[in-house]
Amino acid sequence: DGGITQSPKxxxxxxxxxxxxxxxxxxxxxAMYWYRQDPGQGLRLIYYSQIVNDFQKGDIAEGYSVSRExxxxxxxxxxxxxxxxxxFYLCASSIEAPLEGHYNEQFFGPGTRLxxx
Amino acid sequence: RKEVEQDPGPFNVPEGATVAFNCTYSNSAxxxxxxxxxxxxxxxxxxxxxxxxxxxxxxxxxxxxRASQYISLLxxxxxxxxxxxxxxxxxxxxxxxxxxxGTGTLLAVQP
Numbered sequence: 001d002g003g004i005t006q007s008p009k010x011x012x013x014x015x016x017x018x019x020x021x022x023x024x025x026x027x028x029x030x031a032m033y034w035y036r037q038d039p040g041q042g043l044r045l046i047y048y049s050q051i052v053n054d055f056q057k058g059d060i061a062e063g064y065s066v067s068r069e070x071x072x073x074x075x076x077x078x079x080x081x082x083x084x085x086x087x088f089y090l091c092a093s094s095i096e097a098p099l100e101g102h103y104n105e106q107f108f109g110p111g112t113r114l115x116x117x
Numbered sequence: 118r119k120e121v122e123q124d125p126g127p128f129n130v131p132e133g134a135t136v137a138f139n140c141t142y143s144n145s146a147x148x149x150x151x152x153x154x155x156x157x158x159x160x161x162x163x164x165x166x167x168x169x170x171x172x173x174x175x176x177x178x179x180x181x182x183r184a185s186q187y188i189s190l191l192x193x194x195x196x197x198x199x200x201x202x203x204x205x206x207x208x209x210x211x212x213x214x215x216x217x218x219g220t221g222t223l224l225a226v227q228p
Contacts (some may be wrong), residue, residue, distance in 0.1 A: 035218075040125075040220065041220060042121070042204070042217075042218040042219055042220045042221070043161070043204075043218040045215060045216075048215065058215075088158075090160055090161070104149055104208065105151060105163050105166060106163075106216055107163065108160040108161050108162070109160060110159070110160050111159070111160050113158075
C-alpha cells in the first residue's frame with residue numbers, strides 16, 4: 001500500500017535532548033513538508049523540501065533541522081534550541097509538478113506527538 | 118488579518134441537518150483551495166479540492182468565490198460520522214506548493 005509513515009507515534013524527551021522524528025513515503029512524491037500543530041492553532045510549516053538534497057525554512061524553522069538525502073525520507077530533528085517543542089508533528093508530501101487538473105494536494109502521515117518532560 | 122479565517126464553531130447540529138461552513142482568504146494570488154477533515158488527535162485528511170466551477174461529492178458541495186475571496190463547504194443530511202474539525206486550506210501563491218491552513222471549524226452532529 002502506498003502511503004506516508006511517521007515514527008514513533010509518541011515520543012517523550014527530556015529538556016536539553018535532541019530528538020529525530022522519522023517520515024517516509026512510498027508515493028513517489030517530489031515534495032515533503034513538516035508541520036507542527038498546537039491546540040487551537042492551524043498547522044504551521046516548519047520546513048519543506050521540493051527535491052532531494054534541497055530544503056527551505058518554513059514559518060517556524062528556529063530550533064529545527066532537516067535533511068533530504070533520499071526522495072522517500074525527510075527526517076526532522078527537534079533540537080534543544082527549540083523553546084516549546086511539545087506539539088503534534090505532521091509530515092506531508094505532494095506531487096510538486098502537478099498534472100493538469102491536479103491541485104497539489106498534500107497527504108499527511110499519522111503524526112508524532114512529542115512531549116518534553 | 119489572518120491569511121485564512123474560519124469560524125471555530127462548534128456547530129452543533131442534529132442528524133440529517135444541512136450545515137454550511139465559510140472561509141475567507143487574504144491572498145488574491147492563491148490558486149488552489151481545499152477542504153480537509155481532521156478527527157480528534159488524528160492527521161488531516163483531504164476531503165475535497167475546490168474548483169472554480171464548484172464541485173460536489175455525494176453529500177458534500179464546495180464553492181469558490183474569487184471576487185469575494187471566500188470558500189464554502191455544504192454538508193447535506195449530516196451523519197454522526199461527519200463530526201470532526203474541517204480545515205480550510207489555501208495555497209500561498211507563488212512557485213512553491215506552500216499551503217496555508219485555517220484553524221478549523223468544529224462540527225458536532227447530535228443523534
